[in-house]
Amino acid sequence: MNMLRSFKIGNVPIDPPIVLAPIAGFTDSPFRILVKNFTAGLVYTEMISSMGVFFKDAKTFELIKFKENEKPVSAQIFGNDPDKLAYAASYLEEKGFDIIDINMGCPANKIVSSGAGSALLKNPGLVKKIVQAVRTAVKIPLTVKLRKGFSSGENVLFELSHIIESEGADAIIIHGITVEDGFKKDKEDWESIRQVKETVSVPVIGNGGIIKETDVKNMFEITGVDGVMAGRACIGEPWFIKSAIQFIDTGIPLSLLLSEKLNIIVKLVEMEIDEKGEENAIKEMRKFIQSFTFGMRGVAALRDKVNKVGKKDELMGLLRAFFEVKEAAV
Ligand SMILES: Cc1cc2nc3c(=O)[nH]c(=O)nc-3n(C[C@H](O)[C@H](O)[C@H](O)COP(=O)(O)O)c2cc1C
Structure with missing residues (x-):
């Protein structure tokens, strides 16, 4: 099995198939370039408020900056109003981003109480409207990043990934853990990621619980995903993706002086x-x-x-x- 096979999100090649996660407060343009130089197949902005784009908020506009040498780069948007999300997506497409991603996983109280981020996991009807509106607004590839569910033990992936796929998204990113379970490694449910991969026909990127290089290899093997997304591991070690690739190829991670x-x-x-x-x-x-x-x-x-x-x-x-x-x- 060649787990480092490139794949495409719409018409955008993801090569190698290991990508940097959106991390608020960290994945700014300089950090994305740094990680890109260590061979990330795709990088993401941190989540960008669709209302902020709509109302031309100065702080939001700071997050929109990117450089050509980051490409391909995906802009992640959040919100709960389909029209505002569609507006923001179209604006970001015009700015030159390669992919639009919609955040359906953020657990922060401020975001959830506004009905955005992971609050959408509880509202399949609105998920449908949002994906439909954003799909209609942009020609570039569209993806959705979602968590397994809201409450512990819940799994909404089957229902939502089918809605997301049938409304025309080009790939789905799954963080296989519920909001209530937060970020606990032992609660990461990679089996739930495997089930989505087996049932949808668009590419699936697996996320969550990637701490060591061996986790990247295990995620590919256990879930059969097209790509793996690494977050916190890259924050401490921006060379992590290169190291994971070397580990998969040779069994030995990078060792830097x-x-x-x-x-x-x-x-x-x-x-x-x-x-x-x-x-x-x-x-x-x-x-x-x-x-x-x-x-x-x-x-x-x-x-x-x-x-x-x-x-x-x-x-x-x-x-x-x-x-x-x-x-x-x-
Ligand atoms: C400080 C912090 C900020 C984050 N910001 C975002 C964000 O802006 N958008 C998003 O989709 N996920 C965000 N996440 C979640 C990550 O993208 C990722 O799903 C999560 O960290 C699990 O991956 P990991 O185990 O490889 O870190 C954030 C996570 C952390 C720890």
Whole structure:
């Protein structure tokens, strides 16, 4: 079985078939480019408010920026009004995105209470109207990302994936866990993903519980999906997709030197500064540095210092000192 076979979402080739998940607060344009350079087959914006697009909200428009070297790139939209979602999708198509994805999985209270994200899992009639409206509004491929269900034990995938497919979506992304079960690895139900793959004819991308390279291989083997989507693993290790590919090919994941990891962080700092200016970029980098150094000795002290700096040179100095001390100790 060649699990790294490319596939198409509509007319867009996904090669390799491992993609970066939308992660609010992280998957901005510089981070997407970084992960793309480690061979992601597709990258996603974080979820974009359809109301924000409709009302031309400045913060929403910040999320819409992308660069040509990210392509193919999918814009993920959220909302619960079919007309506003259709408007946003059409606007984003015009901006040059390759794919539109509709969020039907976000568990955040603010989103759910507005009837969007995972609240849609409870409303098949509205799911139908939304997919229909967005499908009519755009020519580029359309996908939907959904969770297994809302309440623990519930599985709405069979019903919803058939609605989504029959209304003309080009692929379905399944996070095989309910909203109530949150993000618990032991509750990830890959069997539910396999069942969808067996019953729909559009490509299926499996998501959830990808922590190590071996999880990517297992997801392909257990579910038979066309593609695998990795989220949190890429946040701590932007090279994760390349490593997973190497693991599938050779049985050995990538092993990077600390100096190579440092260079990757430095590259991200530089791209964030180009995109957002020094002050904002240095603030943005705090959360990334926390993920990149997760579990390393001395990280709490590094975090305290990083949280106090405001200039690129100071940040670089801290990072170099931290990584060089570590390299010397190896
Ligand atoms: C901090 C955070 C932000 C997220 N933001 C989004 C989002 O904007 N849109 C979305 O569809 N999913 C979002 N997700 C869910 C991920 O895309 C993904 O479905 C989930 O993390 C499971 O994949 P993983 O186990 O590989 O991380 C988010 C998850 C986290 C942890």
